[in-house]
Amino acid sequence: MARKRTARPPPPPPPNPNPNRRAVASSAAAVPASASGPGSASSPSKRMLAFHFLRALARIHSATPVPRRSRTIRRAAYSSMARVANPRRVWTQALLRQVRVRRAMRSRRAVLLRRRVSAAPPTATPAPPLGGAGARSNVSAAGETSVAAAARARGGPPPRQAGEPARADALRRLVPGGSEMEYCSLLDETADYVVSLQAQVQLMQNLVDLFSGQ
């Protein structure tokens, strides 16, 4: 079976009455096209990144109260990164798992709050202090990455390989999901993670320039 070429150069944007539309999209996602080296993200994935991130930003703008925005934007940045990158990568899966855990925590916290509020009258059924304590311990466990917690449950990090330098531990802590990888995959995943981070930072920088230039 002939293999189709999946990477086709995108067609040039057709001239349209609103020149801002295309120009902005391409500028936000692809401005430093000249700076692309051997390891940088491809431009279709940069466009996808822009799409996901901008969609999250629009949602945040309309739904999130102002004081919590910067944290939420930061989380949106990491989840856009993880959604656009290769889903078979360990760091991608680790990040997406964190997102799921956080979402579950949020809904659980909402349920507990409701329970505590409804159990306010002292004669009611004992407001679940266990539930409260349980939630608190969950929160602290989810403070570290869920992957690290799972790794500890599995009996510790993988044995260090011969020739692996001591610094690899610091790197493991920085790359999501790094605590479980072997040294060789750690290097590979790190390279991929760095490429995605660079694309994300580029995108955010372009957006900031765009919005503050107006």
Add this chain to the structure above:
Amino acid sequence: MSSGRRGRISDDEINELISKLQALLPESSRRRNANRSSASKLLKETCSYIKSLHREVDDLSERLSGLMSTMDNDSPQAEIIRSLLR
């Protein structure tokens, strides 16, 4: 991994991965490390690079949130976002 090899990743592969990683680091550190590509130094550079990228994401998130709050629904930026996502 196949049992044909000695059961360990070969040094060549590791060196290749290390040089690939080195190529990603910003120019300034690459020049310094031109010939002294010791793995440990490279890992240290990579760690500090990743940390600086994380810090940049935090910083840019703050700036974006500040910029967004100064945006109202009729400003040109909001229009841009809307037109991009239509």
